[in-house]
Amino acid sequence: MAMLNTLIELPNPLVLGAAFAFMALVLVGGIIRNEVSAGMGMVLRVIGNTGLAISFGVTLLQLGGAFTGMTSAAHAAEVDVNGMETRIPMGSDGHFWITAKINGVDQRFLVDTGATYTTVSSDVADRAGLVPVEDEKAGIGRVMLHTANGDTPADMARIDHVQVGSIDAERMPAVIAPGIGTTNVLGMNFLSGLKSWRVEDNTLILMPR
Known part of the structure; x- marks a missing residue:
């Protein structure tokens, strides 16, 4: 019996890139907070964490759409x-x-x-x-x-x-x-x-x- 393997698309590259950028902000904010300016470091960390949360939400929506597509695919078009x-x-x-x-x-x-x-x-x-x-x-x-x-x-x-x-x-x-x-x-x-x-x-x- 053949095995059916369904591929789920990866998140949008733009969203993925934004997530990495926000992660970098969190890291830089932590360094600045400890070594330069606590206030500026806190602001960068807040921006970074907010961006990460948004990116994570968008990714979940994309994956949800992929699973919805898989489900609808099983409901065949009219013959x-x-x-x-x-x-x-x-x-x-x-x-x-x-x-x-x-x-x-x-x-x-x-x-x-x-x-x-x-x-x-x-x-x-x-x-x-x-x-x-x-x-x-x-x-x-x-x-x-x-x-x-x-x-x-x-x-x-x-x-x-x-x-x-x-x-x-x-x-x-x-x-x-x-x-x-x-x-x-x-x-x-x-x-x-x-x-x-x-x-x-x-x-x-x-x-x-």
Whole structure:
């Protein structure tokens, strides 16, 4: 299974530079206060500390906006069905998020070409009525998920019906992954069942058979 790494932008360089300048004021104010003029040193320290507080507040707002962007990225833009094509615009995080209907249940999915199997959380599996199955002929059974915390055993199931835009897939194997959180994944076993798929102008284009 591919690991999804989301990068958070660093604070604005201007804000960072201002913070260093205010830190220098605090240091200089301390030196002047001790060796030259207590009054002037106090003024410089007050200005420096105030500036640092403002810079810290601006940085928190910027980071808050970054996390908000990450959250909104998980809420995919509307899928555009053009004839037989299903077109999915890239999210602000650089990934493709879609709403798929599995066994009649709407759920957000990340399209991950690095994932062998479609993967759903235990909660989604329960709501979609998925149960662990073993089918040697279909190659379905227990699997090991490779995660940042080590290998984790997981059950496999079969989704009776998957609908994504103009695409309908039936009896598709999927992994029920405990502890996956809220990120469900549409893997290569979904994409390989299509007539074609490609990325053009930051849009994922899916064509059913």
